[in-house]
Amino acid sequence: MNQPSTPYQILGEDGIRQLTSAFYDLMDELPEVAELRALHARDLAPMKTKLAEYLIGWMGGPPLYAQKYGGVCMTEPHAPYAIGPALRDQWLFCMERALERTGASEELREMLKVPLFRIADAIRNRDKDPGDNPDLIASV
Ligand code: HEM
Numbered sequence: 001m002n003q004p005s006t007p008y009q010i011l012g013e014d015g016i017r018q019l020t021s022a023f024y025d026l027m028d029e030l031p032e033v034a035e036l037r038a039l040h041a042r043d044l045a046p047m048k049t050k051l052a053e054y055l056i057g058w059m060g061g062p063p064l065y066a067q068k069y070g071g072v073c074m075t076e077p078h079a080p081y082a083i084g085p086a087l088r089d090q091w092l093f094c095m096e097r098a099l100e101r102t103g104a105s106e107e108l109r110e111m112l113k114v115p116l117f118r119i120a121d122a123i124r125n126r127d128k129d130p131g132d133n134p135d136l137i138a139s140v
Pocket of ligand 1: 119
């Protein structure tokens, strides 16, 4: 009856901030996502705040990011980066590992699986990653 129905109800604002912090710590640590890490600024602290505020709204809480920046469309902020399936999967890998590191329940991970894939895939703006084909490197 009073089952939590949104990830925000399960995690709360603090939980989402912890998840986001773990996400960028893992981006820094995991050699598998070096390419993704290299796209980001040296200091990840501002991104910890931005992504946390974004996810708090996206997960069903108050729209903190939209209130600050005026919108939630993620296509434009990502337009300067060539994002293909490999980078999308690196992003999702960090998020899966962050959920694991912060002790997320199986229920929550299931709840987030498809929506996270959809939003990450919507941000993808290339069919291939530059590294997939040496001919593409010159054109990106
Ligand atoms: C699909 C793979 C993705 C890649 C490769 C990627 C990469 C990036 C990069 C390089 C930045 C700029 C970081 C900096 O300035 O240091 C950024 C910003 C951002 N990303 Fe992503 N991202 C991805 C997916 C996502 C997803 C799925 C979300 C949301 C659920 C997201 C939310 C954000 C936000 C909120 C910002 C800050 C935008 C602003 O400046 O206000 N990103 N991303």
